[in-house]
Amino acid sequence: MITNLIGGRLSSWSMKSTKLHTPVLVLDAGFQPVNVVPVRRAMILLCKGKAVAVEESEQQLHSAQRAWKMPVIIRLLISVAHRVYRVVRVKLNRRNLFGRDRYRCQYCGDEEGPFTIDHVVPKSRKTPSYPGGGPTTWENCVTACIPCNRRKGGQLLSETDMRLQHVPREPHWLPPVLFQRFLKPSLHPSWNDYLFNGN
Numbered sequence: 199m200i201t202n203l204i205g206g207r208l209s210s211w212s213m214k215s216t217k218l219h220t221p222v223l224v225l226d227a228g229f230q231p232v233n234v235v236p237v238r239r240a241m242i243l244l245c246k247g248k249a250v251a252v253e254e255s256e257q258q259l260h261s262a263q264r265a266w267k268m269p270v271i272i273r274l275l276i277s278v279a280h281r282v283y284r285v286v287r288v289k290l291n292r293r294n295l296f297g298r299d300r301y302r303c304q305y306c307g308d309e310e311g312p313f314t315i316d317h318v319v320p321k322s323r324k325t326p327s328y329p330g331g332g333p334t335t336w337e338n339c340v341t342a343c344i345p346c347n348r349r350k351g352g353q354l355l356s357e358t359d360m361r362l363q364h365v366p367r368e369p370h371w372l373p374p375v376l377f378q379r380f381l382k383p384s385l386h387p388s389w390n391d392y393l394f395n396g397n
Contacts, residue, residue: 270389304363314344319331
């Protein structure tokens with residue numbers, strides 16, 4: 199069984215199937231997301247004993263001898279050095295900011311967009327914390343829909359009745375930002391329990 203799978207000798211039906219390219223979320227031993235791999239690679243890790251399935255689909259893969267449920271999430275049995283990811287600073291740009299905020303307005307919760315970047319403390323406002331005006335940083339920028347951005351304008355939050363849904367922070371994990379291309383429309387619902395935690 200393992201030899202057949204690792205050697206790539208899945209049945210011809212399976213090899214031609216697009217199922218083998220379905221994305222699988224990979225967690226490290228501490229359940230932190232570290233990668234996304236195709237089903238075929240996930241099956242190899244499972245059969246080599248380097249990972250265990252955390253979530254499985256009802257869909258199946260077939261070899262000449264047997265069938266397996268397709269993995270949706272797997273967990274590595276070896277720890278991945280967290281510092282490898284933590285030392286990589288995530289670039290602050292529109293795409294990554296929207297990814298951090300999960301494409302949702304941080305004021306009203308709108309998920310339809312279009313979205314803009316709002317400075318919580320406006321660039322034009324000087325405060326004790328920001329004597330030079332609001333900076334363009336992870337902690338001072340959030341995703342906002344156009345109506346909310348216009349409504350807030352150049353005001354401080356204390357001058358409005360608006361509230362942030364989440365405290366903006368710099369992402370400490372690179373993978374969730376990399377995974378954003380899987381968020382819509384192919385993100386499996388079970389991934390939500392592991393992505394973006396702690397951001």
